[in-house]
Amino acid sequence: xxxxxxxxxxxxxxxxxGHRLSEWCGHGPALEEDIALTNTALDAIGQAxxxxxxxxxxxxxxxxxxxxxxxxxxxQFANLALAAAPNTDYxxxxxxxxxxxxxxxxxxxxxxxxxxxDIAAIAGxxxxxxxxxxxxxxxxxxxxxxxxxxxxxxxEAAVAALWPLTGELSAVRIxxxxxxxxxxxxxxxxxxxxxxxxxxxxxxxxxxSGELAAQAAQWRHALLGEMQSLARQxxxxxx
Amino acid sequence: xxxxxxxxANLANPASRDWPLFEVFIRSKQGLDHKHVGSxxxxxxxxAITLARDxxxxxxxxVSIWVVPSNAITASAPEQKAExxxxxxxxxxxHPTFYDIPAEVGHM
Numbered sequence: 001x002x003x004x005x006x007x008x009x010x011x012x013x014x015x016x017x018g019h020r021l022s023e024w025c026g027h028g029p030a031l032e033e034d035i036a037l038t039n040t041a042l043d044a045i046g047q048a049x050x051x052x053x054x055x056x057x058x059x060x061x062x063x064x065x066x067x068x069x070x071x072x073x074x075x076q077f078a079n080l081a082l083a084a085a086p087n088t089d090y091x092x093x094x095x096x097x098x099x100x101x102x103x104x105x106x107x108x109x110x111x112x113x114x115x116x117x118d119i120a121a122i123a124g125x126x127x128x129x130x131x132x133x134x135x136x137x138x139x140x141x142x143x144x145x146x147x148x149x150x151x152x153x154x155x156e157a158a159v160a161a162l163w164p165l166t167g168e169l170s171a172v173r174i175x176x177x178x179x180x181x182x183x184x185x186x187x188x189x190x191x192x193x194x195x196x197x198x199x200x201x202x203x204x205x206x207x208x209s210g211e212l213a214a215q216a217a218q219w220r221h222a223l224l225g226e227m228q229s230l231a232r233q234x235x236x237x238x239x
Numbered sequence: 240x241x242x243x244x245x246x247x248a249n250l251a252n253p254a255s256r257d258w259p260l261f262e263v264f265i266r267s268k269q270g271l272d273h274k275h276v277g278s279x280x281x282x283x284x285x286x287a288i289t290l291a292r293d294x295x296x297x298x299x300x301x302v303s304i305w306v307v308p309s310n311a312i313t314a315s316a317p318e319q320k321a322e323x324x325x326x327x328x329x330x331x332x333x334h335p336t337f338y339d340i341p342a343e344v345g346h347m
Contacts, residue, residue, distance in 0.1 A: 030258070032279045036293035136289055143282065 002116045004055055005078060006174050010107070011051035012079035014126075015069060016220060017100055018044030019227050023087055036136060040097070043129040050122040070231035074221045080172070081208060081216030082165040084223055091144050091154035095162050098137035098193060103169055104130040106185035110177040138193045145197025155199060164212055167205035260309040261287040263294075265301035273305050284308070 021041035028034025052065040082100055087093045108127035114120045144155040170183055194201045208216075230237070258280040264273035276295050281287035287306040296304070315323060327333070 030280060032281065032290040032294055036290055039293045039297065132292070139286060139289060 001058070002114065002119055002175055004058070007051050007055050007119070008078040009080070009172065009174075011048045011055065011068075012077045013083045013100070013104075014044045014051070015048035016077070016079040016223060017083035017096070018042070018048060019223060020083065020085075020087060021093070021097070024093065029090055037093075040129075040133050040136065043126075043133065047122065047126045047129065050126075051119075054118045054122070066231065070228045074217070074224045077220055077224070079220065080165075081168055081213065081219075082162065084216055084219040085162055085165060086219060088158070088161065089154055090140070091151065091158040092161060094137050094140040094144065095155070095158040097133055098141050099162060099166055099190065101130045101134035101137060102189035102193075103182065103186045105134055105189070106182045107174065107177060110182065111174070114176055134189065138189075138196075141193050141199075142197045145194070145199040155197070159199065159202065163202050164205050165208070165216070168208045170204070171207055258282050261291075261306040262309050262312060263287070263291045264305040264307070265291075265295055266303040266305075267301055268299075273303065276300070278309060281306075 018041045021037055021044060024034065024037045025041070026034065028037055048069070049065055052068045056063045056065050056068055080100070082096060085092070085096050105127060108123040108130055111123035112120055112127060114123065141155070144151040146152075169186065170179070173179060174182075191201055260278050261281055261284070262278050263276050265276045266273045279287065279290055279294055281290050284306055288304055291304050291306055295301070
């Protein structure tokens with residue numbers, strides 16, 4: 001069985017990125033995009049739910065997925081910093097989505113063969129959803145990079161803001177998953193998208209600085225403040 | 240795009256202002272034919288396929304998607320509906336309902 005810390009890294013990354021994407025609901029640049037992005041948000045939240053259900057059931061005594069999502073303290077969350085980065089504009093949102101999905105695809109693919117069968121089943125479906133997310137983000141990334149002067153300016157600003165957060169990816173260790181293979185697949189997908197977008201590919205980011213980690217903790221704190229507010233104000237509320 | 244009549248909804252939505260319209264056709268699991276299901280705005284055909292997947296196949300409606308630029312479709316004129324189609328109402332002999340089907344053929 002995979003350790004709980006691994007499951008929480010994945011679950012929290014999906015939950016936080018799903019919530020970030022859901023912030024666009026009703027504000028998408030076009031009705032069609034709004035639906036596409038909300039679907040992606042629901043996919044990510046669905047992946048988080050599935051993993052949190054496993055974590056909750058394996059706790060002794062067992063707790064609920066809701067307790068893990070809505071009542072855990074922000075400091076107990078284990079998400080990648082990238083997942084919590086603010087939406088800012090559509091270029092930032094798309095790049096975050098691309099960088100995350102490009103990492104999640106090889107992670108889910110590898111976990112699909114995990115001897116932890118609960119997780120392998122979740123990974124099989126999640127790998128398909130992550131591919132759709134990666135394709136959607138890649139299409140936009142190419143448009144922004146190779147689009148107008150304004151879209152290019154925003155794409156460059158997104159790289160400046162988000163690329164340093166990718167330094168964390170090389171530090172993630174998942175039992176049974178080859179970290180070099182994941183990073184190499186991530187790099188290939190990102191390189192390919194940047195090349196078609198005519199965007200220069202930055203060099204590999206160094207490990208997350210203390211300053212960036214503190215910034216990411218603040219993003220997460222603010223995000224969870226909103227996400228958990230209903231559950232905390234009305235404990236045990238149902239609909 | 241040509242100038243649109245002043246329509247607040249169009250002006251407010253960059254998609255309907257700047258993106259061309261595509262007609263979406265979906266083939267269901269059982270079906271052999273792609274059926275028209277609706278339309279959407281997208282920046283190009285590949286984008287339209289991506290969006291159609293999210294807008295029109297959320298509930299497992301299909302296994303294949305076609306998109307066609309709406310302006311590639313030439314339609315019959317609504318005002319010619321009567322002259323085009325009404326005359327057929329009286330030509331029942333065009334339906335193969337006057338043949339006796341041999342029993343061994345079974346259901347057709």
